[in-house]
């Protein structure tokens with residue numbers, strides 16, 4: 001419910017506030033209490049009036065529920081929601097862990113792949129050098145073969161056609 005208070009019941013000052021049925025109470029410090037939400041209680045999400053100095057060193061012990069006490073069923077429903085939320089959160093943490101593990105594995109595989117590629121390139125260049133040597137050797141042998149054939153022919157010519 002949205003209500004606008006021009007003048008509070010104390011008639012002292014003008015306040016505008018939402019979801020307020022009664023005038024905002026003042027805490028022991030004499031300051032109007034802001035509405036806060038309680039989570040660690042039987043009815044998580046139930047709102048209350050607390051000291052305006054909450055969270056600072058200047059705070060008093062003032063406490064007053066803003067929301068009425070909900071039916072007990074509400075507590076069960078909220079608790080179940082919070083448990084489900086906790087489940088989702090831990091599942092999310094688990095997924096993040098798995099993702100990190102997969103990323104690490106991928107990085108490791110990438111590293112192995114880089115190493116393998118370097119080895120392969122070295123092997124290919126060694127093989128190319130070996131092939132070049134073999135080709136050179138084959139060419140030399142062929143030249144020698146031709147030379148020997150020519151020499152033998154010359155010898156035969158010299159022996160038989162004198």
Ligand SMILES: [Zn+2]
Nearest residue numbers: 027029051060
């Ligand atoms: Zn106070």
